[in-house]
Amino acid sequence: MVKAQWVFDGGRPCLDLVNTLRDRHRGGRELLTSPSALVEWLVLAGLLPRPVTAPADSLAVAIALREAVDRVARGAGRPVDVRLLNRHARNAPVPQLRIDGDGVAHRRLDAPDPVEGAFGTLAVDAIDLATSEADVRICAYDDCGLRFADTSPKRNRQWCSMSRCGNRAKARAHYARTRTRGR
Ligand SMILES: [Zn+2]
Numbered sequence: 541m542v543k544a545q546w547v548f549d550g551g552r553p554c555l556d557l558v559n560t561l562r563d564r565h566r567g568g569r570e571l572l573t574s575p576s577a578l579v580e581w582l583v584l585a586g587l588l589p590r591p592v593t594a595p596a597d598s599l600a601v602a603i604a605l606r607e608a609v610d611r612v613a614r615g616a617g618r619p620v621d622v623r624l625l626n627r628h629a630r631n632a633p634v635p636q637l638r639i640d641g642d643g644v645a646h647r648r649l650d651a652p653d654p655v656e657g658a659f660g661t662l663a664v665d666a667i668d669l670a671t672s673e674a675d676v677r678i679c680a681y682d683d684c685g686l687r688f689a690d691t692s693p694k695r696n697r698q699w700c701s702m703s704r705c706g707n708r709a710k711a712r713a714h715y716a717r718t719r720t721r722g723r
Pocket residue numbers: 679680681684685686699700701704705
């Protein structure tokens with residue numbers, strides 16, 4: 541399996557998808573480099589129960605969905621992005637009830653195709669996000685560019701994650717302070 545530098549700090553699956561293009565401020569570093577990388581991400585994101593062979597065009601579909609999600613999440617969605625999200629959302633798995641011989645009820649999610657179903661779930665999540673109270677922010681660290689949903693009580697979260705950019709920023713501020721003092 542591919543071992544990419546996935547990050548799951550977006551707070552929502554659809555923003556984690558957006559963050560599969562890292563370093564957006566520096567032109568972008570693509571982590572969705574192959575259909576198998578896409579499948580690895582979908583499994584790790586909990587959107588596929590097990591690896592499957594993704595159709596060859598699924599990578600391009602995922603990237604088009606990802607960029608539409610990003611524009612909509614940043615309030616820059618175009619009509620074509622809205623149509624794309626709505627089209628994918630129709631493939632989201634729907635709960636199906638099954639009652640076995642002992643009368644026990646089981647809930648199963650039904651999707652036309654596992655990968656299309658995962659795209660549907662991501663589109664529904666993006667629609668939920670766009671119509672929610674959460675603020676979508678971009679990490680304040682210079683070159684990071686990761687997106688996250690700010691649900692902090694004061695809506696003042698700055699970093700995609702404290703352990704990555706928060707600490708980098710603190711270390712840099714400390715370095716700047718000690719250098720000024722040394723002069
Ligand atoms: Zn960051």
